[in-house]
Amino acid sequence: DTVTVSVGLGERAYDILIGAGLLARAGAEIAARLPGARAAVVTDENVAALHLRPLQEGLGAAGIGSTAITLPPGERSKSFGALEETVDGILGARLERRDFVIALGGGVVGDLAGFAAGIVRRGMNFVQVPTSLLAQVDSSVGGKTGINTGHGKNLIGVFHQPRLVLADTAALGTLPEREFRAGYAEVAKYGLIDRPDFFAWLENNWRDVFSGGTACTEAIARSCRAKAEIVERDERESGERALLNLGHTFGHALEAATGYDSARLVHGEGVAIGMVLAHRFSARVNLASPDDADRVEAHLRAVGLPTRLEHIPGALPDAEALLSYIAQDKKVSRGALTFILTHGIGRSFIAEDVPASEVLAFLRECQ
Numbered sequence: 001d002t003v004t005v006s007v008g009l010g011e012r013a014y015d016i017l018i019g020a021g022l023l024a025r026a027g028a029e030i031a032a033r034l035p036g037a038r039a040a041v042v043t044d045e046n047v048a049a050l051h052l053r054p055l056q057e058g059l060g061a062a063g064i065g066s067t068a069i070t071l072p073p074g075e076r077s078k079s080f081g082a083l084e085e086t087v088d089g090i091l092g093a094r095l096e097r098r099d100f101v102i103a104l105g106g107g108v109v110g111d112l113a114g115f116a117a118g119i120v121r122r123g124m125n126f127v128q129v130p131t132s133l134l135a136q137v138d139s140s141v142g143g144k145t146g147i148n149t150g151h152g153k154n155l156i157g158v159f160h161q162p163r164l165v166l167a168d169t170a171a172l173g174t175l176p177e178r179e180f181r182a183g184y185a186e187v188a189k190y191g192l193i194d195r196p197d198f199f200a201w202l203e204n205n206w207r208d209v210f211s212g213g214t215a216c217t218e219a220i221a222r223s224c225r226a227k228a229e230i231v232e233r234d235e236r237e238s239g240e241r242a243l244l245n246l247g248h249t250f251g252h253a254l255e256a257a258t259g260y261d262s263a264r265l266v267h268g269e270g271v272a273i274g275m276v277l278a279h280r281f282s283a284r285v286n287l288a289s290p291d292d293a294d295r296v297e298a299h300l301r302a303v304g305l306p307t308r309l310e311h312i313p314g315a316l317p318d319a320e321a322l323l324s325y326i327a328q329d330k331k332v333s334r335g336a337l338t339f340i341l342t343h344g345i346g347r348s349f350i351a352e353d354v355p356a357s358e359v360l361a362f363l364r365e366c367q
Ligand code: NAD
Pocket: 044, 045, 046, 047, 050, 073, 074, 075, 078, 105, 106, 107, 108, 109, 111, 131, 132, 133, 134, 135, 138, 139, 140, 141, 142, 143, 144, 145, 153, 154, 171, 172, 173, 174, 175, 176, 179, 182, 267, 268
């Protein structure tokens, strides 16, 4: 039972296939649609040990020769060093433009491999085979690629859409529970942005989503459709695509403040706390009811996600320092802070010119 979600981007339109067993069928699905003959599979050590072989065997059976480029797992691989290694691997394998760069892994691998695919030979064919829930519902869709620098996350990159996304739900079976929960934060995000019915559905069905099966496939497909619709309307983030950053301004600041140390905080956990903070802040400035913030927190807490600063292990910097991380984030223009705020569940909006003093006072209250 494979579900297909199409991303309508004119000549660059592509399909997202969601279902169990797609990893082994990836070679056939790619060969049926695209002409290249060779592939560089970019992956990380964790995913390579579990899922590289069936992918490469399926590619081989479909007549696609492949080399693997395997990086250390974790956010630190979204670096210039890892980019250089990836680009060298692609060029060393003598791939041509129409050959494929395949990202096999989570969002880290997808962002890095997509960036490499976007710049080698001014743009190579790119296929996403996301293996984390976060990558299946979010990072593999929409064409944003890039790496981090000391100045902040995702500050260097290109838009480069994949030609195909193959989300094998069976691969999620080996994902650590904590990573599944972190990805779930992005699933809930789509409900909170503009789909209150989806959020209510998740409140009722999250246990089934966590146990895999059809509810999980449904949640992934609904998430991909939600993201595709926003990307179709605003591919380059000149406007409403910024709504996808709900929870991310606070979340990125928390990731930076914890040194991108996954033992303390992973991306989706930062987003979970960030979404609760966005709802709390909205209530504080009388845009939304505090009941909605309570409802969001109760749900994220029920699934086991952190929702408050105090849930992060270890000491956090003070409110001033957190604000400076927020100001470093790229969603800042002319000194004013841009946040995704909300009028309530499923009623998020882009708020420009949020006074930094209000945010600072709020962060002091949170600590
Ligand atoms: P990740 O890629 O680090 O993967 C999380 C962990 O799970 C890693 O240790 C990985 O090795 C492991 N893993 C992945 N799949 C597995 C599997 N099937 N079985 C066992 N282990 C598995 O992190 P992530 O949460 O997938 O992605 C986070 C990244 O995505 C961040 O860098 C974030 O900025 C980026 N992101 C990008 C976009 C975008 O639009 N491009 C959107 C959201 C997030």
